[in-house]
Amino acid sequence: MSSHPTPPLSLSQKARRTQEQPISFLITTALQNPHLINFAAGLVDPYTLPVRETKAITERLFSNTNRGRSVLQYDTTSGLADLRVAALAHIERMEGKPAGAMSLTADDIMVTTGSQQALYLIADILIDPGDIVIAANPSYFVYTGTLTSLGANVMTVPMDDDGMQVDAVEALLERLEDEDRLHKVKLIYCTSYFQNPTGLTLSAERRPRLLEITKRFSKHGRILILEDAAYRELIYDGDALPSIKSYDTTNEYVVISHTFSKPFAPGLKLGYSALPKDVAHAVLQQKGNHDFGSANITQHIALESLRDGSYLEHGHTLRDAYRKKRDVMVRALDRYLPKVAGLHRTDPHGGLYVWLTFPVGVNTSRTGEMFQTAVQRGVLYVPGDYCFQPDAAGHIPVNHLRLSFGQVALEQIEPGIHILGDVIAEQLASVRSATGERSAIPESAI
Amino acid sequence: MSSHPTPPLSLSQKARRTQEQPISFLITTALQNPHLINFAAGLVDPYTLPVRETKAITERLFSNTNRGRSVLQYDTTSGLADLRVAALAHIERMEGKPAGAMSLTADDIMVTTGSQQALYLIADILIDPGDIVIAANPSYFVYTGTLTSLGANVMTVPMDDDGMQVDAVEALLERLEDEDRLHKVKLIYCTSYFQNPTGLTLSAERRPRLLEITKRFSKHGRILILEDAAYRELIYDGDALPSIKSYDTTNEYVVISHTFSKPFAPGLKLGYSALPKDVAHAVLQQKGNHDFGSANITQHIALESLRDGSYLEHGHTLRDAYRKKRDVMVRALDRYLPKVAGLHRTDPHGGLYVWLTFPVGVNTSRTGEMFQTAVQRGVLYVPGDYCFQPDAAGHIPVNHLRLSFGQVALEQIEPGIHILGDVIAEQLASVRSATGERSAIPESAI
Numbered sequence: 001m002s003s004h005p006t007p008p009l010s011l012s013q014k015a016r017r018t019q020e021q022p023i024s025f026l027i028t029t030a031l032q033n034p035h036l037i038n039f040a041a042g043l044v045d046p047y048t049l050p051v052r053e054t055k056a057i058t059e060r061l062f063s064n065t066n067r068g069r070s071v072l073q074y075d076t077t078s079g080l081a082d083l084r085v086a087a088l089a090h091i092e093r094m095e096g097k098p099a100g101a102m103s104l105t106a107d108d109i110m111v112t113t114g115s116q117q118a119l120y121l122i123a124d125i126l127i128d129p130g131d132i133v134i135a136a137n138p139s140y141f142v143y144t145g146t147l148t149s150l151g152a153n154v155m156t157v158p159m160d161d162d163g164m165q166v167d168a169v170e171a172l173l174e175r176l177e178d179e180d181r182l183h184k185v186k187l188i189y190c191t192s193y194f195q196n197p198t199g200l201t202l203s204a205e206r207r208p209r210l211l212e213i214t215k216r217f218s219k220h221g222r223i224l225i226l227e228d229a230a231y232r233e234l235i236y237d238g239d240a241l242p243s244i245k246s247y248d249t250t251n252e253y254v255v256i257s258h259t260f261s262k263p264f265a266p267g268l269k270l271g272y273s274a275l276p277k278d279v280a281h282a283v284l285q286q287k288g289n290h291d292f293g294s295a296n297i298t299q300h301i302a303l304e305s306l307r308d309g310s311y312l313e314h315g316h317t318l319r320d321a322y323r324k325k326r327d328v329m330v331r332a333l334d335r336y337l338p339k340v341a342g343l344h345r346t347d348p349h350g351g352l353y354v355w356l357t358f359p360v361g362v363n364t365s366r367t368g369e370m371f372q373t374a375v376q377r378g379v380l381y382v383p384g385d386y387c388f389q390p391d392a393a394g395h396i397p398v399n400h401l402r403l404s405f406g407q408v409a410l411e412q413i414e415p416g417i418h419i420l421g422d423v424i425a426e427q428l429a430s431v432r433s434a435t436g437e438r439s440a441i442p443e444s445a446i
Numbered sequence: 447m448s449s450h451p452t453p454p455l456s457l458s459q460k461a462r463r464t465q466e467q468p469i470s471f472l473i474t475t476a477l478q479n480p481h482l483i484n485f486a487a488g489l490v491d492p493y494t495l496p497v498r499e500t501k502a503i504t505e506r507l508f509s510n511t512n513r514g515r516s517v518l519q520y521d522t523t524s525g526l527a528d529l530r531v532a533a534l535a536h537i538e539r540m541e542g543k544p545a546g547a548m549s550l551t552a553d554d555i556m557v558t559t560g561s562q563q564a565l566y567l568i569a570d571i572l573i574d575p576g577d578i579v580i581a582a583n584p585s586y587f588v589y590t591g592t593l594t595s596l597g598a599n600v601m602t603v604p605m606d607d608d609g610m611q612v613d614a615v616e617a618l619l620e621r622l623e624d625e626d627r628l629h630k631v632k633l634i635y636c637t638s639y640f641q642n643p644t645g646l647t648l649s650a651e652r653r654p655r656l657l658e659i660t661k662r663f664s665k666h667g668r669i670l671i672l673e674d675a676a677y678r679e680l681i682y683d684g685d686a687l688p689s690i691k692s693y694d695t696t697n698e699y700v701v702i703s704h705t706f707s708k709p710f711a712p713g714l715k716l717g718y719s720a721l722p723k724d725v726a727h728a729v730l731q732q733k734g735n736h737d738f739g740s741a742n743i744t745q746h747i748a749l750e751s752l753r754d755g756s757y758l759e760h761g762h763t764l765r766d767a768y769r770k771k772r773d774v775m776v777r778a779l780d781r782y783l784p785k786v787a788g789l790h791r792t793d794p795h796g797g798l799y800v801w802l803t804f805p806v807g808v809n810t811s812r813t814g815e816m817f818q819t820a821v822q823r824g825v826l827y828v829p830g831d832y833c834f835q836p837d838a839a840g841h842i843p844v845n846h847l848r849l850s851f852g853q854v855a856l857e858q859i860e861p862g863i864h865i866l867g868d869v870i871a872e873q874l875a876s877v878r879s880a881t882g883e884r885s886a887i888p889e890s891a892i
Contacts, residue, residue, distance in 0.1 A: 055508030
């Protein structure tokens, strides 16, 4: 259009470090194939969204002119004061502990644009390029991407059925201390409930132990634990565990981030975190620059849902609906997945995900035959390699995949898993015939 | 509470560069003195907020179950597609030009959490520590604070009644080229309509000229203009000028950011920007890490307000209400300010601010007698020094102040200005008696 050549943009180092999110490819694939049975989407179940409840709340808010005006005005950077009070009361309810036992007041609660913004801001105030963050492998890939864009060195520990291997965290910290790199460690990232992507939960025993290790290695400066509790309230069986944060009785080492997206509605795009005071102060300064406060309307809606009981009521509805979907998915997997050594599924007691591990040699990645064939036959999953950080040799395993029963309709789950089971059986047969033997069973893989 | 000393947080360089926003002090002062007549708050008029309109919209949204579900679900990082289409149509209406004449499609529109988030993200993708941003002196202090936190070297040019001095931008760029620093210049920040804090508008003649200069000096890389159009639609008299962006016919050099906060309601916390494609791509990656999309509910409300005409209708209401407040403030200033050389007020034709300039020697800063006396007598203003970057010698002028007629009630304006006028008269008298003569009149000061 212009005759002169456009001079190139000179992007910041951060922008140049930032990769396109892998999920973009999956969203594009889903949009191009609208009839796919979508086990990839991290969206929530549309049929359980609280339309009626939100209608009642907004009617109430805007029928009172004074309240309506305050809903439509600016509020503060840290969030609506009443919502922070209500969120703290909700934390007390979940922990079964008074806030004082965790040295928390409403001033230590911050409201963010989804819990993602809290995760971002925590990284932003801590990470200089080259700083170390310890995370499980696999982990929530949007956040590991965020950490990488900030220049973090994301070092990982394996997972097992009890969640992040805390002994491995200790061993890694010991090694880093030996290598004189302990001062580089800023953060330990842990999704403690029904992790994305594995569906696994950090065991009760590991929770205080992770905190104890973190304190012990906070020699050159405080190491923070960032506890991502996004899926906490989507619990379908078993006991509700206290958070890692609940053991941080002095409010010094743990930030816990919750969201309204999973247990109520993503359209609010609201999260709330409890933070140590100095962390809260630093995060608040950054948030002032980012947006000086999340949308006030949605904060008032969240507040009213907590006050009028519709939030808690809706939690029951969601748990019943997702439990059913989880059951259908797990039963279908047990029926349609080939019975071979080295093929393993997780057994999630909450959240939205089941994680499959295949024998080494099977390739689930987007360029591989399994993924392509699955899409051709109408099923989409998340290739597991998106969720891993490379090991020291730069290797990323390609023998896993993530299935979500979040958005997909209940009646699509069995037929979809049937198709996927067939595709997997064919792939396993072709790998066996190519190698002329059964693949080795990776002992430590989940 | 704990017996061991807490190890210190090791904050990132960015966090350490980030200053507490000066506005915090003013907010605290206002909260401690609830009866103050608040000419400092950048809030909007509460009585004109669209409570009835938003009630009608939310009733409509949540009465349709399918629409309600999509409102409560996630949407995309760049924003609701229909809202981006409607926002582009609104831009066409404001410019009186088809989008094609600016090489814009809805794909070039991005929705953000207020326009502040757009301003932040633009800086984030461009600025490495030491990079140069050119801004007017004075400028919107939240953004200059943001730039400083990213390590930008904010270099300034003066303003006059025609807005940012574009000749001074050219002279600065020439000087930087001579000093071999042109490659460091990434961004020119310009609030082109009714600037915060001065109320001044960039003249029609200067608009294409600023773009021409920017192109001419884009020798080592593209320099972007960030056009902050937050107050554009709050126009009370005179012609609506086309934006700087409207001259960027190839969509390469200018990002324009608009907001729903000022012309509709801050509670939505939504803005929308039109960006060159490569800029939009880089910003989108960052926003994916920040929050992967602003609150969907508020996007649907904004969309409906544009569709059902309530947005445009509300604009008329706002302009009538603020015009009246502006008139009362300006008349009161002309009545109650002492008539002395070197005391000057701007004559805003839109926006929310009037800017006062005093003879050099007068001190409006928060530690000075004028500010303290004004608060004691019940009036709050923004000390002008908050809005300035230091000059080469580190000097910041303290002889200005900002008055807002946004939040303050209509009937409080005249009594408030009367009090302030008395305080100012006393201060000027005491400065004159201290110096034994009239202070010099600063020729270039606005």
